[in-house]
Amino acid sequence: MLQGTASNVGKSIIAAGLCRIFYQDGYRTAPFKPQNMALNSYITDEGLEMGRAQVFQAEAAGIKPEARMNPILLKPCGNHTSQVIVNGKVIAQMHSSEYHTYKDTLIDVLRNTFEGLEKSYDIIVMEGAGSCAEINLKEKDISNMGMADIADSPVILVSDIDRGGVFASIVGTLMLLEEHERARVKGVIINKFRGKKEYFESGVRMLEDIIKIPVLGVIPYSDIKIEDEDSVTTRFKRTSEKRDINIEVIRTPHMSNFTDFDIFETQPDVSLKYIDYGENIGNPDILIIPGSKSTVSDLKYIRENGFDEDIKRCAESGKLVIGICGGYQMLGRKLIDKKHVESELDEVDGLGLLDTVTEFDSEKRTVQTERNISDCLSGYFESLSGKKVKGYEIHMGRTYPCSDSEIPMFQESSGKESSDGERDRKVSMGYVNSTGNIAGTYIHGIFDEVEFTRALLNGIRMRKGLEPIESEVKSFRQFKEREYDRLADMLRENMDIGKIYEIMGL
Structure with missing residues (x-):
């Protein structure tokens, strides 16, 4: 021992x-x-x-x-x-x-x-x-x-x-x-x-x-x-030089599964920065709202620190904004919590960047998932059709669309997961807005599939007038x-x- x-x-x-x-x-x-x-x-x-x-x-x-x-x-x-x-x-x-x-x-x-x-x-x-x-x-x-x-x-x-x-x-x-x-x-x-x-x-x-x-x-x-095992890690204080693609992750007090972003540290053209209390969101190519153990509390933290306005600024300027799990829930219109799983409030306004609503439930969903990217997405996801992603879900909420303006991120017929019944078949594990620059998903580990992630990064390179590059790391598992x-x-x-x-x- x-x-x-x-x-x-x-x-x-x-x-x-x-x-x-x-x-x-x-x-x-x-x-x-x-x-x-x-x-x-x-x-x-x-x-x-x-x-x-x-x-x-x-x-x-x-x-x-x-x-x-x-x-x-x-x-x-x-x-x-x-x-x-x-x-x-x-x-x-x-x-x-x-x-x-x-x-x-x-x-x-x-x-x-x-x-x-x-x-x-x-x-x-x-x-x-x-x-x-x-x-x-x-x-x-x-x-x-x-x-x-x-x-x-x-x-x-x-x-x-x-x-x-x-x-x-x-x-x-x-x-x-x-x-x-x-x-x-x-x-x-x-x-x-x-x-x-x-x-x-x-x-x-x-x-x-x-x-x-x-x-x-x-x-x-x-x-x-x-x-790294947990948030005592020193990785959040690391500073890396600006590279061709700059990714910023908002470090919320209850951030979970920051290992979702380890893959980015293997890519030579990517700089990864965690935005902490008192810091400002810059002008990243990708802004990520990570998973959270306490979504409502972390959403309040984002608003109190003015990060919500920075997130909307990035979205309006056409930057790619991605929410993972709790971050995905925050991107929607409403977070409904009538069972008071997350807080004493029955309902909280989300950031309103996705036309979705999340309802919290007392039953946690824990399942491994394998999906393929939908073939009807635009913007940053247009060239990712059919790309495979896999990972796992850990969440207390279910997210539903409010209209047809948001497009499911994944092809619904693919996947390896247990079913939560008829109700869940109406729920996508992620949505992308019509312009393809706002996306949310419940899948932790989604970036570990190198082919998907490299294609996403190369799409950003081409938008910036840069040539695509291949990843020296062909498999994240083999790298590990x-x-x-x-x-x-x-x-x-x-x-x-x-x-x-x-x-x-x-």
Whole structure:
């Protein structure tokens, strides 16, 4: 089990790398995170919801993601409440105090889920959450040492040197652990190192003299492109030079599934920028309103910060405006919430850029989807007819057209998904306006199909008088496979993998 001295020290990435190494070495390996708090989630083949970190770890291990790899998923809703998802299904929305009590019932869930997973695989690579030394939360800990006790697992402690204070964080964490917990810690990894490691060797020796635990590796800061787990990522602060095509994404407080846009970072002619609080929307070629766990709240945020006027300005100037899931709902005329799923309001005005209305329901739709782009679209989508897209849906609302002015984005006869009955056949998973510059869809991962995305980008290039280009990345999945191999190579070079096998008794 990998546990951390803090959040965002790199546990998820190192876990993925170990999954890849064990897979390369012939072991059937699975990831496991007992409790994950994240707005980035994924829908399995069975229609079950799980955190995306365990998805890319499963990919690295060469297996399909299963919800039991992340049995407890908490999706923050604001005001100290979270949607609680257990083994892939929504249980309830709980206040933090209510959930603290509910944890008692989850211990058996974790034990049973872990034991079932353990019977199916040779190695389980577990990941803790945040810091393992939160002494005020230790009584009902199920994320770190509490889970290590259930699994009777050795622990490797991960710390981030880039943020400073690495020696104090490691020593302090170990001091705050109880004696039987410290006995579980068999090694330490120092992550995100910049500089020449030979200058750091004396520091490693001094640290080992103090903690009496071996340092198993000093991992360099790298440019390996693996998904970030959640919004603690530093990606939102990255600045990239302006390129031929500029894409801006509005970073709302409850933004979900920002991994939808990872593909753009593989395209050499694209710069991707997240617009945060206090910043201004510029003059992007594509403006994206992302998914949201709290659509009504994020729509209010957009209005309070004046982003709504910027969105309309981009739309009126003919720029491409795309809404994904919650962003799709915001683009319509009305958001109706008579069951008060999203807020205490029965009805909220949308941005009015699509002639649609969304009705929220208490039942969440979770399904994988495969579609083909409609052949009757204009504007930016005119050259995309028949292009295949696939991904998954996670939403509490259903979106309906108010008139025939909006055109379904997808051919309705195509797709691999479960049916929600007669009513849903009247609902498209996306709409495009008549001029083809405003579009919304419920499909997360829609841009992962390189052929579709590159055709969309080349259409923008041609509008700007630029020649189309081909993507060096022909398949996003193959690109990720290469990155997992790069990650494994980097860990093998900088970690004592033999010692890790020894710690596991292999």
